[in-house]
Amino acid sequence: MLQDVALNCYNIVQSYLSIDAESAVATTGDVIKQTQESIQLSRRYLLQDIFTRWDPFNGEISFSYNGGKDCQVLLIIYLGCLWEFFLMSIQGSQYDLQFHMFPLQQLPTVYIDQEDTFLTAQDFLQRSVERYHLSLYESAKDKQVDMPSAFKSFLSVHPETQAIVIGIRHTDPFGETLQPIQKTDPSWPQFYRLQPLLHWNLSQIWSFLLYSGEEVCGLYEMGFTSLGSVNNTLRNPYLRIPEPIGSMTKAETEHSDFQWEIENNYRGDSNMHCNEINENDLNTIKQHDSSEFHPGWYLTKDEWERAGRLARK
Ligand code: FAD
Ligand code: MG
Ligand code: MG
16 A cells, blocks of 8 residues: 555655764765755655645645656655655544545656666566556657657646656756756746755765665666666666776776665665566667676766766767
């Protein structure tokens, strides 16, 4: 039930917030403390600015989700906040928690299916739908249709939508000047964009996601750092492990910064969880480059996140 997963996400967030950042600092640097601050700011946006303006339980808010790491982080925080908001709404009631119904069975979400995505990413999206109880609207697959038009069609099916949550960050292309709450541009269908993740950087995303112990898209484990279409996305070149020819050669990035998070994860199994790589994807990927790559979370430089993207033709 959505209620259970919202509570679980709440517990993940609370557990991360209760990490003693000072004692973890020797192994993790400042990232945990910074991520805790980022979580608190995202929670403030959601609980104080967003849920007070749009009701998260009646379909006014939808969530744009494509299975990528950023919207997954935001989804976990969002669901945790839904739980908190539910608790706040029944405060003062004469009845105990168990007598109150969680007001939502599935979370309204929207996915725009434009690109030829990896089958592994599609599989992960379906697994997310089940795990997080998403009611997923998938746009009709049509590469000729641009994103604004796809959202126009979405709104004609879901006219109750007033605002859509987006897992975009300031370091994304054209993300620098975005605001946590703003209207769409004039060339887009009109609704509010809710962007409570803008201030997060790549390290913080991985620190939280790896700590959560939630399953992430398997492409990341293979060395992808950003998910795009099959035709324009390669593994990140900075993560390639060079063949040991003659003298020692080193990959740009040799270590994961997040060993502590994995070892101490919320799930309690000190393990990383990914969905399985589809055989076809594996062939396509290996055909292009048979080298081994470090997992995506070995890369923490925001400027290099999209280094595996080919320029669009
Ligand atoms: P990513 O990291 O891939 O995506 C950032 C976030 O966008 C994701 O976390 C997810 O929440 C959402 N997203 C990305 N791809 C999809 C998808 N296929 N289906 C569903 N959600 C997805 N641009 C403008 O110039 N003006 C606008 O007014 C505007 N409004 C937008 C409103 C919404 C609801 C969305 C989702 C996007 C909008 N955009 C707008 C485009 C936005 O700024 C990004 O360019 C776009 O989300 C793609 O992001 P990315 O690939 O650069 O980064
Ligand atoms: Mg992203
Ligand atoms: Mg994208």
